Amino acid sequence: MTIPDLGHCAGSGAPPVEGTVKEDAGEKSGVCPACSGRFEVHHTGVVSVHDAAEVDDRERWPEGRDGQ
Numbered sequence: 610m611t612i613p614d615l616g617h618c619a620g621s622g623a624p625p626v627e628g629t630v631k632e633d634a635g636e637k638s639g640v641c642p643a644c645s646g647r648f649e650v651h652h653t654g655v656v657s658v659h660d661a662a663e664v665d666d667r668e669r670w671p672e673g674r675d676g677q
């Protein structure tokens with residue numbers, strides 16, 4: 610049975626939005642530039658492969674929010 614490769618966000622494997630990377634208990638996470646969800650960041654500095662975040666899971670970017 611083939612599982613369709615749906616839901617992988619286009620931002621998978623891209624660097625997270627600058628200024629959003631946080632380290633918590635040795636685990637880095639950052640905001641995906643495509644779907645604005647927060648995901649694990651690999652030691653190579655890119656966002657792990659993930660499904661696009663639901664609207665409720667999206668984070669605000671540190672800059673450019675609300676017309677700032």
Ligand SMILES: [Zn+2]
Binds near residue numbers: 618643645659661
């Ligand atoms: Zn994403």
